[in-house]
Amino acid sequence: MGPILIVLENGAAGVTEATKECVNKAKSLAAQLGTTTVAVGFGKQHVSDLRRLAVTKVVIASGGTMDLYNPDAYEKVLAEIFGNVKPYLTLIANTTMGLDLGAGLAGRTQTPLIAYGIDIEEQDGRLTAISQVFAGKLLARVPIPEDGAIVTVIPGSWPADNEAGDPEIEEWTAQDSEAMRVLRVVEPEQSDIDITKADILVSVGRGIEGPDNLPLAEDLAEALGGVVSCSRPVVDAGWLPKARQVGKSGQTVKPKLYLACGISGAPEHLQGMRDADLIIAINTDESASIMDIAHFGTTADMLELMPALAERLKGG
Ligand SMILES: Cc1cc2nc3c(=O)[nH]c(=O)nc-3n(C[C@H](O)[C@H](O)[C@H](O)COP(=O)(O)OP(=O)(O)OC[C@H]3O[C@@H](n4cnc5c(N)ncnc54)[C@H](O)[C@@H]3O)c2cc1C
CATH class of the missing domain: 3.40.50.1220 (TPP-binding domain)
Structure with a gap:
């Protein structure tokens, strides 16, 4: 069985909590399935965070336009890494970036996508994703096919993993996007209360x-x-x-x-x-x-x- 791939997202203060929740679940599923965990991070801004993640391996995609989210460039490099890692399950936070990237990756790799996931259950070595449909009115139980799937997971579904680790590091050189250029990022208004x-x-x-x-x-x-x-x-x-x-x-x-x-x-x-x-x-x-x-x-x-x-x- 292939590894579990976690796609990391950068926040202002480092790797986002939503991403660390995916790391947590990936680790427990990998232990149950007897496989490994591979995380993909983009850009150099939080590289010290990436080097400390408690996963088996971290692939750092840098160069080109990786420091800011660029759908075209991210999709391309993620599809390359996906082809190399050959994951069984890919976890992405169900955020604005995650939904965009998850759908793009699914298209490029012809892998099924289960969006709005809230949990993944393991039984006898088989996984079932539980996802919200009709804006959360119904829950769908979707068996993960043998060839694998991508699941985008709603933030808050699991506790975040804050353990420090010493993963194997692989540097991956990303190419600039010829189709898309990010001019600037407009941050949402800050609140004193979370x-x-x-x-x-x-x-x-x-x-x-x-x-x-x-x-x-x-x-x-x-x-x-x-x-x-x-x-x-x-x-x-x-x-x-x-x-x-x-x-x-x-x-x-x-x-x-x-x-x-x-x-x-x-x-x-x-x-x-x-x-x-x-x-x-x-x-x-x-x-x-x-x-x-x-x-x-x-x-x-x-x-x-x-x-x-x-x-x-x-x-x-
Ligand atoms: C794409 C999309 C995304 C959306 N995203 C969100 C979202 O993220 N969050 C969200 O909340 N909505 C969202 N909505 C809107 C959502 O559909 C509802 O319109 C909204 O949640 C209704 O808000 P409400 O319950 O405050 O108002 P209302 O539906 O108007 O309800 C007000 C309630 O207050 C009660 N009430 C009135 N006076 C009193 C009183 N004095 N004491 C006690 N009770 C009283 C009434 O009985 C009524 O039930 C979204 C809609 C769309 C289409």
């Missing part, structure tokens, strides 16, 4: 009615020791920054407590929070979809319940 790291989220939806009511959620979050996140309409209205948005086009979160206040539970929202340990919904509409996945729900008015709860928690 909602993906919070244990407790007080998440507000359109039911918050306007920015003047946001302090009610901030107060409750503070009393609970958590932070405020939100649904997309709250971001679209400009009441909270994009970094606070939970869902398909926002962040995927897995807090210990997700308090959904005035959120109806559209599939695109559920996709980002359905795996929270405990979901409590406050929604005046008892037939709202959020009630179907909430562990507890109340039809109280959030604008009354939030300050009352905060006061009670603060001992008032």
Whole structure:
């Protein structure tokens, strides 16, 4: 059986957490299957990170246009490395870059692609990928064919691997892209708060009615020791920054407590929070979809319940 290939992604501070999650899973699957792990990194900017990864081998593709994501150049060099490594399974984070690159690699190598993966199970030496379809409304169980497959995995699906290792290093020279030139990268707005790291989220939806009511959620979050996140309409209205948005086009979160206040539970929202340990919904509409996945729900008015709860928690 071929190795498990992990395609690494660079963030500002190094190899991304989403990528390290793939490393973690690759290692445990490789141990179960009796195979090795090979990671591919691009460019020279985080080379010290790459040299410390706890995998069997790291291939560093550099030269050409590797320091910034260039779909054409990355696809070409990744397809070359793929042809050389001949992996059984390839794991790529289901990010903007990962989805793009995964599809390109699948096309170039004629390998099946399973996107929106959330887990991979092993039984009797065979792997089955579990992936979200219809924006997370259904889960598909897809057996990995004997010839292998590429799986893009939604960030947050597994814990990140932070172990240090001493992998074999192979340098790979990449060619410039003749078709595409990256002029600059526009970074998304920075937020002081990373909602993906919070244990407790007080998440507000359109039911918050306007920015003047946001302090009610901030107060409750503070009393609970958590932070405020939100649904997309709250971001679209400009009441909270994009970094606070939970869902398909926002962040995927897995807090210990997700308090959904005035959120109806559209599939695109559920996709980002359905795996929270405990979901409590406050929604005046008892037939709202959020009630179907909430562990507890109340039809109280959030604008009354939030300050009352905060006061009670603060001992008032
Ligand atoms: C491609 C695409 C991507 C998307 N990505 C995302 C995404 O990442 N995240 C996301 O959230 N959405 C996303 N959406 C939008 C999504 O489809 C929904 O429109 C959105 O989630 C609805 O937000 P909401 O629940 O806050 O608002 P609504 O659906 O309007 O629900 C508001 C809820 O508040 C309740 N309510 C009102 N007043 C009160 C009160 N006083 N007390 C208690 N409850 C009250 C109402 O009963 C209602 O259920 C996306 C859509 C598309 C097409």
